Amino acid sequence: MGSDVAVIGSGVCGALVARELVEAGHEVTLIERGGLKTHAEQLVDEVYELDIPTARHNHESHPETPGYPWDYLYGVGGTSMHWTGVTPRFLPSDLELRSRYGVGRDWPIDYRELAPFYVEAERALAVAGGENELFDQRAAHLQPPHPYAPVDRLVAPLLGPYFTLPQARPTQVVDGRAACCGSARCRLCPVDARYSSLHTLETLRRRPNLKLVDRTVVARLRMRGGRVDALECIRADGERTMVRAGTFVLAANGIENAAILLRSGFDDPDLGRWLFDHEHRVLEIGVDRPTGHGRGSSLATGISYAYADGESRSRRGGLLVYPYNPGLLTKAPLVQALASGRSGRDMRRQIERRFERTLVLDTIAEDLPRRDRYVELSPNRDGLGLPLNRIHYPVNSEYVQRARRFLTKDLEARLRPLRGRLPPVSLPFRGGHQLGTCYMGEREGVVDPDQRHHRVENLYVSGGSSFPTYSAAHPTLTIAALAIRLGRHLSRA
Numbered sequence: 396m397g398s399d400v401a402v403i404g405s406g407v408c409g410a411l412v413a414r415e416l417v418e419a420g421h422e423v424t425l426i427e428r429g430g431l432k433t434h435a436e437q438l439v440d441e442v443y444e445l446d447i448p449t450a451r452h453n454h455e456s457h458p459e460t461p462g463y464p465w466d467y468l469y470g471v472g473g474t475s476m477h478w479t480g481v482t483p484r485f486l487p488s489d490l491e492l493r494s495r496y497g498v499g500r501d502w503p504i505d506y507r508e509l510a511p512f513y514v515e516a517e518r519a520l521a522v523a524g525g526e527n528e529l530f531d532q533r534a535a536h537l538q539p540p541h542p543y544a545p546v547d548r549l550v551a552p553l554l555g556p557y558f559t560l561p562q563a564r565p566t567q568v569v570d571g572r573a574a575c576c577g578s579a580r581c582r583l584c585p586v587d588a589r590y591s592s593l594h595t596l597e598t599l600r601r602r603p604n605l606k607l608v609d610r611t612v613v614a615r616l617r618m619r620g621g622r623v624d625a626l627e628c629i630r631a632d633g634e635r636t637m638v639r640a641g642t643f644v645l646a647a648n649g650i651e652n653a654a655i656l657l658r659s660g661f662d663d664p665d666l667g668r669w670l671f672d673h674e675h676r677v678l679e680i681g682v683d684r685p686t687g688h689g690r691g692s693s694l695a696t697g698i699s700y701a702y703a704d705g706e707s708r709s710r711r712g713g714l715l716v717y718p719y720n721p722g723l724l725t726k727a728p729l730v731q732a733l734a735s736g737r738s739g740r741d742m743r744r745q746i747e748r749r750f751e752r753t754l755v756l757d758t759i760a761e762d763l764p765r766r767d768r769y770v771e772l773s774p775n776r777d778g779l780g781l782p783l784n785r786i787h788y789p790v791n792s793e794y795v796q797r798a799r800r801f802l803t804k805d806l807e808a809r810l811r812p813l814r815g816r817l818p819p820v821s822l823p824f825r826g827g828h829q830l831g832t833c834y835m836g837e838r839e840g841v842v843d844p845d846q847r848h849h850r851v852e853n854l855y856v857s858g859g860s861s862f863p864t865y866s867a868a869h870p871t872l873t874i875a876a877l878a879i880r881l882g883r884h885l886s887r888a
Contacts, residue, residue, distance in 0.1 A: 397638075397639040397640060398421075398422040398423055398424040398606065398639075398640045398641075399416070399421040399422045399423065399640065399641050399642065400416050400421055400422070400423050400424070400640055400641065400642045400643070400644060400885060401423075401424045401425075401426060401626060401638055401639075401640035401642070401643050401644070402416075402423060402424070402425050402426065402644045402646055403426045403613050403626070403643070403644065403645050403646060403647055403655070404426075404427065404473060404645070404646035404647035404648070404651070404652075404858070405425055405426075405427040405471050405472060405473055405592055405596065405607070405609075405646075406472065406473020406474055406475050406592050406646070406647075406648070406858070407473065407475045407592055407858075407871060407874055407875050407878065408646040408857050408858035408859075408874050408875070408877070408878040409425060409427075409473070409592070409644070409646035409647075409858075409878075410425075410472075410475075410592035410595040410596050410599070410878075411516075411519060411592075411595065411875055411878035411879050411882060412644055412646055412857060412878045412879075412881055412882040412885070413425050413596075413599060413605060413882070414519075414595055414599055414882065415878075415879060415881075415882025415883050415885070415886055416882055416885060416886055417599055417602050417604055417605050419886035420604065421604065421885075421886065422604045422606075423604060423605050423606070424606045424608060424638060424640060425596075425599075425605060425606070425607050425608065426608045426609075426611055426613060426626070426628070426638065427469075427470070427471050427473075427607070427608070427609045427610075427611070428449040428450065428469050428609075428610070428611060428612045428613070428647075429444055429445060429447070429449065429450040429468065429469035429470030429471060429473075429609065429610070430444075430445035430447055430449075430450060430470060430471065430609050430610050430631075431445075431470070431471040431607075431609050432444065432445055432470055432471070433593070434476075434584075434587045434591070434593060437476065437583060438583065438585070441583060443468050443470060443476045443477050443583075444468055444469055444470045445470065445610075447610055447631045448631050448633075448778050448779060449469065449610050449611065449612045449629070449630070449631045449779070450469040450470060450610075451469075451777065451778060452467070452469070453654075453777045453781070453783055453784055454650055454770075454783060454784040454785070454786055455773055455775065455783045455784070455785055455786070456785075456786055456788070457771075457785050457786060457787040457788070459787065460786075460787050460788050460789050460790075461788075461790065463672075463786065463788045463825065463826055464825050464826040465650065465672075465786070465826040465829060466825075466826040466827045467648050467650070467826075467827075467829065471592075471593065471596065471607070471609050472591050472592040472593040472596065473592055473647075473648070474648065474827070475590070475591040475592045475593075475871075476591050476592075476593065477582045477583065478582070478589075478591075478827070478871065479562075479581040479582055479589070479693075479694055480562045480563040480564045480581055480589040480590060480693075481560065481561070481562055481563075481695070481869045481871070482517070482520060482522050482524075482561045482562060482563050482869065482871055482872040483560070483561050483698065483715075483868045483869060483872065484513050484527075484530050484532060484561075484868070484872055484873070485506070485509075485530075485866045485868050485873050486506075486529060486530055486703065486704055486866065486868070487505070487506035487530060488704050488708070489713075489864070489865075489866035489868065490502040490504070490505055490506055490509070490864075491505065492708065492763075492864050495708075496706065496708045496709040497709050498708065498709055498763055498794075499763050499764060499863075499864040500764070500836070500863050500864055501863070502835070502863050502864070503835055503836055503837050503843070503844040503863070504844050506530065509873075509876055509877075509880070510530075510531075512876035512877070512879050512880045513532075513872065513873075513876045514536055515876070515879045516872055516875035516876040516878075516879055517536060517537055517561070517872070518536055519595070519875060519879065520563040520590040520872070520875060521538055521563060521564075521565040521569045521570065521572060521590060522537055522538060522561050522562065522563050522872070523537060523538035523539060523540055523541055523561065523562055523563075523564060523565055523566045523575070524537045524538070524540050524559055524560070524561030524562065525537070525540040525558060525559040526558075527558045527561075529556065529558075529700060529703075529704075537561070538565045538566050538567055538569065539566045539567065540559035540561075540566070541559065541560070541562060541564070541566060541575070541691075541692045541693055541696045542559075542692065542696065543559065543696055543697055544687065544690055544691030544692075544696045544697070544718070544720045545686075545687025545688075545690055545691075546686050546687040546688050546690075546691070546697075546718040546720060546722075546754070547691075547696055547697035547718060548687070549686060549687055549754075549813075550697075550699070550718055550754070550756075550810075551697060551699075553809045553810060553812065553813075554699035554701045554716060554809060555699070555701060556699070556700045556701065557697055557698070557699050557700070557701075558697065558698055558700070559696065559697060559698075560693075560695050560696055560697055560698040560717060561872070562589075562693060563589060563590035563871075563872075564581065564584070564588050564589045564590070564693060565588060566692075570594075572587070572588055572590075572594060573586040573587060573588045574586075574588055575588045575589075575692060575693065576588065577692040577693075579691065579692065579693050579694050579720060579721060581693055581694050608628075608638070610630055610631040611628045611629070611630050611631070611636070612628060612629045612630075612779060612781070613626050613627070613628055613638075613655055614626075614627045614628060614629050614635075614658060614779075614781060615627050615655065615658045615659040615660075616643065616655065616656070616659040616854070617637075617659075618659070618660075618851075621850075621851065621852075622851060622852060622853050622854075623643045623851060623853055623854050624639070625637045625638060625639045625640075626638040626639075626640075626643070629779050629780075629781075633779075641853065642853045642854075642855070642885060642888075643853060643854050643855070644855045644856075644857060644881070644885070645833075645854075645855070645856045645857065645858075645860075646857050646858050646878070647858065648829045648858065648859065648860070649670060649770075649828075649829035649830050649831060649832045649833070649858065649859050649860035650670075650770050650784050650786065650829045650832065651784070652832065652833055652856055652858065652860040653666060653667040653770045653784075653832035653833060653860060654667075654770060654772070654782075654784045656833070656841075656856070657770070657771065657772050658772065658781065658782065663841050663849070663850075665833075665834065665839070665840050665841055666832070666833060666841055667769045667770040667771060667832050668766050668768075668769045668832065669764040669765065669766060669768065669769070669831040669832065669834055670768040670769055670770060670786070670788065670829065670830070670831055670832050671762055671764055671765070671768060671828075671830050671831045671865050672825065672826060672827070672828045672829065672830065673759050673760060673761060673762065673828065673865060673867065674759075674760075674791075674825040675757050675758070675759055675825070676757075676758050676759075676760075676799065677719065677755060677756070677757050677758070678754075678755070678756045678758060678803075678806070678817060679723060679753050679754075679755055680753065680754040680755075680756065680806075680810065680815045680816060680817055681752060681753055681754075681815070681816040682752055682753070682754050682810070682813040682814060682815050682816075683752065683813060683814040684752065684813065685751040685752060686722065686751065686752065686753065686754045686755075688718075688719075688720060688721065688722025688723065688750070688751075688753070688754075688755060689720075689721065689722050689750070690720065691720030693720065694719065694720055694721065695717045695718060695719060695720055695757065696720060697717055697718060698715060698716070698717040699715065699716040699717060700715065701716065701809070702714040702715070702716065702798070702801075702802055702805070703715055703867055703868075707801075710794075710797060711794060711795075711797035711798040711801060712760045712761040712762055712763070712794050712795050712797075712798040712867070713760070713761050713798070713866065713867045714758055714759060714760045714761075714798055714799075714802055714867050715758070715759045715867040715868060716756055716757070716758050716759075716802075717756070717757055718754070718755065718756055718757075719755040719756065719757050721755075722750060722753065722755050723749065723750045723753040723755055754810070754813070754815065756806075758799075758802060759867045759868075759869075760795050760798050760799060760802075760867055761795075761798075761865050761866050761867045762791060762792055762794060762795045762865065763792065763794050763864070764831055764834070764863070764864055764865070765789075765792065767787065767789055768787065768788050768789065769786075769787050769832070770784050770785070770786055770787075770832055771784075771785050771787070772784070772785065773785035803817055828859060828865075828869075828870050829859060829860070830859040830860065830862045830865055830870060831859070831860065831862050831863070831864075831865070832860045833856040833860040833861055834860075834861060834862060834863045835861045835862075835863060836863060840863065841856060841861075842855070842856045842861055845881070845884050846861050846877070846881050855881060855885070857877060857878060857881050858874055858877075858878070859874050861877065
């Protein structure tokens with residue numbers, strides 16, 4: 396089979412690159428190692444992936460580092476099938492860490508260049524949100540924001556600057572997508588309002604110039620004369636096939652993009668290096684009044700930038716903070732009460748009071764890219780005979796730890812009007828973002844500012860793997876903006 400462009404990976408990045416190319420009239424082959432499972436089918440069994448050989452997760456931890464819970468999906472739609480829809484932009488300073496604060500590295504593109512593609516990405520994902528003067532975000536093209544929950548109104552005066560949280564969950568019906576139902580069941584949206592790549596692909600699959608090839612793993616790139624000539628693929632039934640195209644785009648996650656290049660014999664010094672993620676740490680803070688938790692249209696509706704930026708980033712990472720609207724999970728307090736012999740109405744009142752007077756804040760911190768966090772090929776193999784992706788991921792650096800220590804101390808001062816008491820933290824969400832393994836730079840890194848491989852003119856590597864640095868902000872909107880930018884670049888080429 397042959398086409399103008401072959402795109403590997405059908406998540407947010409791959410779907411939006413394909414959309415731009417298809418709409419410009421190019422013949423596109425979109426390759427996905429997982430299978431197609433509709434949202435309606437996911438709702439039946441609450442499982443996102445098909446149980447097929449090509450969808451089996453294929454990473455392992457390096458024996459020298461602790462395990463890390465990398466969270467991704469193999470299926471048509473990729474990991475967009477189970478995210479919560481949070482879509483803040485990066486701050487301008489997030490792209491200029493080296494020039495502003497003397498740490499990390501600068502991106503080879505600046506915020507002004509990325510801003511129009513943020514607008515296009517917010518339209519494509521039907522993002523609901525308000526204005527944010529920190530990065531000059533206008534609201535005219537956005538869906539109306541999700542209203543503040545009661546807990547937002549409690550903490551906003553204490554944690555400013557504070558804004559409505561942008562989310563890819565429309566508050567009004569748009570392009571056939573339902574409006575948010577307000578159930579706060581966002582990872583598997585009951586009404587299919589929260590964006591996934593399946594929304595984009597549902598339209599594209601009706602176009603004659605898109606061919607979707609699922610249940611197919613790209614084993615390696617075949618090179619000829621300094622260019623990619625074809626993809627060597629393995630189907631779920633074991634059949635080996637070749638896919639030919641004029642241009643090739645790797646749009647899988649950061650682990651898989653790097654692994655495909657490593658399996659193909661690429662040896663760039665930065666390839667697979669600089670892997671990064673951000674982890675969520677949840678604070679459960681006792682206060683002296685009802686918090687208002689348990690109400691709100693989604694898991695979170697407001698976001699604090701009190702710790703996101705400033706000269707302090709030369710010494711410690713930026714953080715974002717937002718209240719978790721569902722509030723305290725009562726299972727653990729209930730078990731503790733029963734184990735201690737309490738029961739009946741007194742126990743119920745005690746747990747209700749603890750729920751009402753516990754402020755739950757999700758905090759997200761950035762780390763600096765580190766060369767000692769990397770993906771390599773394992774001597775062990777998966778069921779298809781390919782090397783497993785071995786991940787070396789040491790614990791967080793002092794840059795992050797200083798940020799978290801400062802946050803704890805400063806929150807105590809900011810929440811003094813509520814008589815806040817900070818207990819130990821929990822780590823509920825990690826591993827959702829696999830970034831940085833093929834980062835872009837003018838001459839350094841793996842790809843150039845257009846995400847084209849430095850040495851192979853018809854090979855592009857996109858998605859979060861091309862990020863030179865990170866931020867405390869979720870990456871999905873930035874991935875989408877870069878995908879649209881790449882798709883339009885290829886359409887003009």
